[in-house]
Amino acid sequence: MTLAFVLIAAAYLAGSVSSAILVCRLIGAPDPRSTGSGNPGATNVLRVAGKHAAAVTLAGDLLKGLLPVLVARLLGMTDLVLALCAVAAFLGHLYPLYFGFQGGKGVATLIGVLLALAWPLGLLFVAVWLLMAKLFRISSLAALTAAAATPVAAFGLDYPPPLTGALAFMVALLVYRHRSNIRNLLAGTEGHIGAR
Numbered sequence: 001m002t003l004a005f006v007l008i009a010a011a012y013l014a015g016s017v018s019s020a021i022l023v024c025r026l027i028g029a030p031d032p033r034s035t036g037s038g039n040p041g042a043t044n045v046l047r048v049a050g051k052h053a054a055a056v057t058l059a060g061d062l063l064k065g066l067l068p069v070l071v072a073r074l075l076g077m078t079d080l081v082l083a084l085c086a087v088a089a090f091l092g093h094l095y096p097l098y099f100g101f102q103g104g105k106g107v108a109t110l111i112g113v114l115l116a117l118a119w120p121l122g123l124l125f126v127a128v129w130l131l132m133a134k135l136f137r138i139s140s141l142a143a144l145t146a147a148a149a150t151p152v153a154a155f156g157l158d159y160p161p162p163l164t165g166a167l168a169f170m171v172a173l174l175v176y177r178h179r180s181n182i183r184n185l186l187a188g189t190e191g192h193i194g195a196r
Contacts, residue, residue, distance in 0.1 A: 007085055016095075018096055020042065029053060082116075137193045147171045
C-alpha cells in the first residue's frame with residue numbers, strides 16, 4: 001500500500017514538470033504562458049517557438065504521462081493503482097506544483113497515460129486527432145473530438161471499471177480546460193494549427 005501511495009505521488013510530481021515552460025526557457029523563447037494563447041502546451045509552443053521546440057514539448061508531455069503508469073505496471077500494481085497514477089500525472093500537468101498550479105490542457109499527457117493504460121485507446125486517440133487536424137487544421141477541435149471518442153471505445157471494448165472511470169474523469173477535465181476554445185469554436189474565431 002505504501003508503494004502505491006509513493007507511485008501516485010511520484011506520478012503527480014512527474015506530471016507537474018512543464019515541458020513547454022522548460023523548453024522555452026532553454027532556447028530563450030518567450031514564456032508560453034505570457035504569449036500566444038497563454039497555454040503552456042505544444043500547440044502554443046509551435047506558435048511562439050517553432051516546430052522543433054513544439055516537438056520536444058509534445059514528447060516531454062507525453063512521456064510524463066506514459067512513464068509513471070508504465071513503472072506502476074512493471075511493479076505489478078492493480079488496475080485501480082494504475083488508473084490513479086494516470087489521473088495523478090494528468091492532474092500534475094493541469095495543476096503543476098512547480099508552476100503555481102497553472103498548467104496546460106492535458107492532451108499530450110492524456111495520450112501518454114492512455115498508451116500506458118491501454119495502448120489501443122491511445123492509438124485511437126492519436127488517429128482521431130490526426131484525422132481531424134488534417135481535415136480542419138484546428139488543434140482544439142481535434143483534441144475534443146478524440147477525447148469524446150475514446151471513452152466510448154473504452155466502454156465498448158469492456159475495459160475494467162477503474163480504467164474507464166479514470167478515463168471519463170480525465171476527458172471531463174480536458175473538456176473543461178478547453179472551455180475557452182469551445183467558445184471560440186462556436187464563434188468561428190478559434191486559431192488554426194501553425195498560425196501565429
